[in-house]
Amino acid sequence: MFFQKSPAITVQELAKMIGASCEAVDVFVENVGPLDNLPKNVLACYHNSKYKNSLIDAKHGFCILKEEDRHLLPKGLVGLFSPTPYRAFGKAALYFYPLPKSTGEISNLASIHPTSLIGKNCQVEPFAVIGAHAKIGENTIIRSHCMVGERTEIGKDSLLEYGVTITSCIAGDRLYIKPGAKIGQSGFGFHMDERGHFDIPQVGCVRIGNDVQIGANTTIDRGSQHDTIIGNFCRIDNLVQIAHNVELGDGCVIVSQVGIAGSAKLGKFVIAAGQVGIAGHLNISDGVKIAAQSGLMRDVGPGETVAGSPAIPVREWHKQTIAIQRLIKK
Amino acid sequence: MFFQKSPAITVQELAKMIGASCEAVDVFVENVGPLDNLPKNVLACYHNSKYKNSLIDAKHGFCILKEEDRHLLPKGLVGLFSPTPYRAFGKAALYFYPLPKSTGEISNLASIHPTSLIGKNCQVEPFAVIGAHAKIGENTIIRSHCMVGERTEIGKDSLLEYGVTITSCIAGDRLYIKPGAKIGQSGFGFHMDERGHFDIPQVGCVRIGNDVQIGANTTIDRGSQHDTIIGNFCRIDNLVQIAHNVELGDGCVIVSQVGIAGSAKLGKFVIAAGQVGIAGHLNISDGVKIAAQSGLMRDVGPGETVAGSPAIPVREWHKQTIAIQRLIKK
Amino acid sequence: MFFQKSPAITVQELAKMIGASCEAVDVFVENVGPLDNLPKNVLACYHNSKYKNSLIDAKHGFCILKEEDRHLLPKGLVGLFSPTPYRAFGKAALYFYPLPKSTGEISNLASIHPTSLIGKNCQVEPFAVIGAHAKIGENTIIRSHCMVGERTEIGKDSLLEYGVTITSCIAGDRLYIKPGAKIGQSGFGFHMDERGHFDIPQVGCVRIGNDVQIGANTTIDRGSQHDTIIGNFCRIDNLVQIAHNVELGDGCVIVSQVGIAGSAKLGKFVIAAGQVGIAGHLNISDGVKIAAQSGLMRDVGPGETVAGSPAIPVREWHKQTIAIQRLIKK
Numbered sequence: 001m002f003f004q005k006s007p008a009i010t011v012q013e014l015a016k017m018i019g020a021s022c023e024a025v026d027v028f029v030e031n032v033g034p035l036d037n038l039p040k041n042v043l044a045c046y047h048n049s050k051y052k053n054s055l056i057d058a059k060h061g062f063c064i065l066k067e068e069d070r071h072l073l074p075k076g077l078v079g080l081f082s083p084t085p086y087r088a089f090g091k092a093a094l095y096f097y098p099l100p101k102s103t104g105e106i107s108n109l110a111s112i113h114p115t116s117l118i119g120k121n122c123q124v125e126p127f128a129v130i131g132a133h134a135k136i137g138e139n140t141i142i143r144s145h146c147m148v149g150e151r152t153e154i155g156k157d158s159l160l161e162y163g164v165t166i167t168s169c170i171a172g173d174r175l176y177i178k179p180g181a182k183i184g185q186s187g188f189g190f191h192m193d194e195r196g197h198f199d200i201p202q203v204g205c206v207r208i209g210n211d212v213q214i215g216a217n218t219t220i221d222r223g224s225q226h227d228t229i230i231g232n233f234c235r236i237d238n239l240v241q242i243a244h245n246v247e248l249g250d251g252c253v254i255v256s257q258v259g260i261a262g263s264a265k266l267g268k269f270v271i272a273a274g275q276v277g278i279a280g281h282l283n284i285s286d287g288v289k290i291a292a293q294s295g296l297m298r299d300v301g302p303g304e305t306v307a308g309s310p311a312i313p314v315r316e317w318h319k320q321t322i323a324i325q326r327l328i329k330k
Numbered sequence: 331m332f333f334q335k336s337p338a339i340t341v342q343e344l345a346k347m348i349g350a351s352c353e354a355v356d357v358f359v360e361n362v363g364p365l366d367n368l369p370k371n372v373l374a375c376y377h378n379s380k381y382k383n384s385l386i387d388a389k390h391g392f393c394i395l396k397e398e399d400r401h402l403l404p405k406g407l408v409g410l411f412s413p414t415p416y417r418a419f420g421k422a423a424l425y426f427y428p429l430p431k432s433t434g435e436i437s438n439l440a441s442i443h444p445t446s447l448i449g450k451n452c453q454v455e456p457f458a459v460i461g462a463h464a465k466i467g468e469n470t471i472i473r474s475h476c477m478v479g480e481r482t483e484i485g486k487d488s489l490l491e492y493g494v495t496i497t498s499c500i501a502g503d504r505l506y507i508k509p510g511a512k513i514g515q516s517g518f519g520f521h522m523d524e525r526g527h528f529d530i531p532q533v534g535c536v537r538i539g540n541d542v543q544i545g546a547n548t549t550i551d552r553g554s555q556h557d558t559i560i561g562n563f564c565r566i567d568n569l570v571q572i573a574h575n576v577e578l579g580d581g582c583v584i585v586s587q588v589g590i591a592g593s594a595k596l597g598k599f600v601i602a603a604g605q606v607g608i609a610g611h612l613n614i615s616d617g618v619k620i621a622a623q624s625g626l627m628r629d630v631g632p633g634e635t636v637a638g639s640p641a642i643p644v645r646e647w648h649k650q651t652i653a654i655q656r657l658i659k660k
Numbered sequence: 661m662f663f664q665k666s667p668a669i670t671v672q673e674l675a676k677m678i679g680a681s682c683e684a685v686d687v688f689v690e691n692v693g694p695l696d697n698l699p700k701n702v703l704a705c706y707h708n709s710k711y712k713n714s715l716i717d718a719k720h721g722f723c724i725l726k727e728e729d730r731h732l733l734p735k736g737l738v739g740l741f742s743p744t745p746y747r748a749f750g751k752a753a754l755y756f757y758p759l760p761k762s763t764g765e766i767s768n769l770a771s772i773h774p775t776s777l778i779g780k781n782c783q784v785e786p787f788a789v790i791g792a793h794a795k796i797g798e799n800t801i802i803r804s805h806c807m808v809g810e811r812t813e814i815g816k817d818s819l820l821e822y823g824v825t826i827t828s829c830i831a832g833d834r835l836y837i838k839p840g841a842k843i844g845q846s847g848f849g850f851h852m853d854e855r856g857h858f859d860i861p862q863v864g865c866v867r868i869g870n871d872v873q874i875g876a877n878t879t880i881d882r883g884s885q886h887d888t889i890i891g892n893f894c895r896i897d898n899l900v901q902i903a904h905n906v907e908l909g910d911g912c913v914i915v916s917q918v919g920i921a922g923s924a925k926l927g928k929f930v931i932a933a934g935q936v937g938i939a940g941h942l943n944i945s946d947g948v949k950i951a952a953q954s955g956l957m958r959d960v961g962p963g964e965t966v967a968g969s970p971a972i973p974v975r976e977w978h979k980q981t982i983a984i985q986r987l988i989k990k
Binding site for chain 2: 771787789805807809810811823825827828840842845846848850851852853854856857858859860861863865877879881882885886899901903917919921935937939941953955957969970972976979980983984987
Binding site: 111127129145147150151163165167168180182185186188190191192193194196197198199200201203205217219221222224225226239241243257259261275277279281293295297309310312316319320323324327 | 786822823893913953984
């Protein structure tokens with residue numbers, strides 16, 4: 001109802017498009033959908049063993065799964081096999097529901113500074129504001145109530161959802177910012193003083209790589225003197241706080257309500273689960289995984305998984321949790 | 331000063347209106363107020379034993395309380411008796427300070443799509459945006475800087491405060507959304523991949539029942555393929571995160587800064603206190619109470635009260651807390 | 661690039677301006693910057709021993725530090741001595757990068773109620789809304805997409821960044837609110853009832869002192885009947901929740917993602933680190949320090965430092981943490 005759907009497609013064509021193998025022929029896939037109570041002609045995905053019963057109970061339709069799960073496939077359900085079923089499913093879903101495309105329309109209800117440079121085929125909606133010398137790449141969509149600050153640069157094929165504020169920022173291509181995110185404001189930097197705190201001017205910026213996604217109502221402060229840096233392919237969820245001078249390496253996944261304090265440095269592909277807190281000035285190495293609600297107070301080495309507050313290696317944390325439970329069973 | 335007050339009313343009339351019993355007659359109540367230093371002619375409420383001294387010290391005025399607390403009532407203070415004093419107080423306050431009513435004015439500074447359907451007597455303020463085929467029920471107020479997305483439906487007698495974005499959503503009557511809440515954006519759904527994460531199109535919607543309240547800067551993502559569902563009478567506080575496909579049963583109370591991960595299902599009248607985290611795909615039964623800052627990592631049965639991170643039954647958690655304190659007293 | 665810089669200045673003039681002593685003469689300072697890889701003619705600051713190596717490795721430039729750290733100063737680096745280096749550095753940075761000044765321009769794309777009182781030399785940007793009888797002091801800047809509610813008062817020399825909503829509020833001078841903060845909405849007040857929760861009208865306001873700073877997407881609810889109070893010089897970070905009737909004494913520092921529940925009272929210069937939760941109706945005395953992620957469930961006496969959830973004196977918390985680690989080493 002809310003999203004326009006592409007027409008039905010044969011399962012062979014779709015399998016080819018998404019890099020999956022399929023033995024069926026001459027049947028049409030009409031849509032993607034969830035695995036439970038899968039309708040006829042709809043394609044689902046099996047990638048979480050929690051939903052094994054939904055797979056076994058399916059009576060018809062199509063399902064992408066791993067070759068190793070083939071034995072679970074019930075009669076009547078057509079299997080498409082892929083080593084990365086969820087990625088393949090994403091490709092199929094993207095066929096049926098393509099990303100929004102710019103209409104190329106610049107609303108005359110927007111306020112656009114004459115010195116700004118707006119690329120070809122951009123869409124700027126009512127009540128958006130674009131500041132002096134701002135640069136926006138081609139095909140980018142700027143929705144209503146957005147503010148793109150003076151001299152801020154956004155790459156091509158980007159989407160700024162409703163009410164985004166982005167200032168003092170240089171961002172790459174295919175940036176996708178969800179509603180209400182605030183990027184580039186001054187950080188929480190001051191000399192604490194009982195005579196009255198004294199603010200330190202925050203004169204860095206925010207540098208964002210390509211293919212980055214930033215969640216709704218998330219806040220990313222600009223650097224104080226260094227810059228705040230968000231690497232390529234980072235995925236940042238809703239209501240996340242990223243303080244001044246933080247650096248995220250490529251591919252980091254920062255789940256909702258995480259807070260990263262000033263000048264913390266995260267390597268590549270660090271995963272911080274929901275509500276994690278990371279103290280200031282820490283170094284978190286490549287590939288570190290941080291369990292939900294953990295509180296990091298020390299540096300973490302490459303590939304470690306940590307949990308707890310204060311955070312410790314996850315195996316120790318599990319032992320601790322069991323040892324504490326035993327305390328009350330004596 | 332900020333709110334217009336209704337005229338004074340006799341205590342008998344007021345008692346009748348709010349369903350309380352009162353022995354006094356022919357005295358006028360002029361306002362509602364807090365119990366401490368209660369002025370003459372003002373009505374307060376006693377419903378939290380923490381404020382017993384304020385009750386005992388009161389010299390005049392009116393107070394709603396339970397029959398069983400009658401012995402605490404000091405001389406000079408007029409008692410109004412109700413089995414639910416706070417609810418009765420709410421009714422009295424609502425008499426003195428009625429809800430805002432639509433002026434029926436549609437600002438010519440709003441941007442309203444010609445295909446949208448706006449009910450009788452709605453108020454739409456400057457710089458609000460209403461998308462194509464959106465439907466808004468009668469008497470609803472849409473304040474400045476709101477965005478109501480394409481095909482989104484909002485029931486009658488609703489209030490969208492400043493800067494609310496609501497898209498891909500079907501909502502009931504008497505919806506009340508506080509400033510800056512973002513509803514209906516795409517969820518945090520992607521295939522995690524070191525070659526670059528791959529996004530899964532999020533093509534569900536948000537379904538909201540009647541009489542729901544949503545807090546300031548709260549974020550509610552639309553479903554990925556299923557829908558995100560908020561039951562009737564839910565109360566959601568500020569800065570809450572509700573991820574894609576979450577389902578809240580009727581009457582849930584979700585306090586500030588709670589995060590509920592994707593596809594978690596909460597039953598009816600679940601209470602999650604401040605900063606709670608609930609992991610994805612969990613089932614939380616009817617009537618569950620969750621203490622502040624808890625982290626839920628497993629399903630919870632009907633009526634249980636849980637605490638801690640990871641959350642355990644609250645009695646065990648109390649024992650654990652005591653056992654840990656004893657560790658350092660040896 | 662994003663900030664306009666004042667011209668170079670001799671080190672003597674600058675030292676005098678910031679209250680530091682310096683033995684060098686006739687050399688020009690051109691900018692402020694971070695200590696690592698300090699360029700020639702740039703002034704840095706040494707105030708965190710974590711960056712001692714950067715100090716020792718510096719080859720040229722200027723650095724503010726304490727007299728007691730003079731022995732660390734490498735040859736080639738010019739020292740400026742101050743008992744409060746970070747404060748002095750802030751003053752120098754403020755010389756090079758002065759606060760934004762009002763242009764005095766009132767956009768004709770703003771919606772300003774004719775009964776509002778706007779002081780001399782204010783700047784009001786496109787799509788800002790100023791309500792009836794609102795009062796704004798001189799030299800104040802109101803950026804795009806802000807909403808200043810009916811009868812709300814903001815003092816002089818203030819800055820409301822993009823998309824701020826402020827209603828039912830009386831605020832002092834030099835107020836600085838970052839993008840997307842929502843101030844003055846109704847609090848989370850209702851009678852919990854299985855027949856359907858019953859809302860209590862929230863008819864207090866928010867009172868904010870002078871020199872207060874409020875972070876991006878932070879939410880501050882108005883009082884229910886009492887007022888919500890923010891004392892002078894408070895610093896509130898991003899994504900903080902301050903519930904109805906909370907009182908902050910002068911100089912409080914509230915770090916990102918802290919949640920303060922209804923009617924909690926904090927004394928002067930209380931410091932709450934990131935993600936702290938403070939339960940309702942508590943009294944937190946002057947000078948209390950609260951470690952990150954702590955959960956306060958009881959009153960705290962003057963000057964105490966607490967940690968943990970539930971929070972206990974920090975020394976006990978350290979002992980507990982060690983005792984728990986020992987449990988699994990037996």
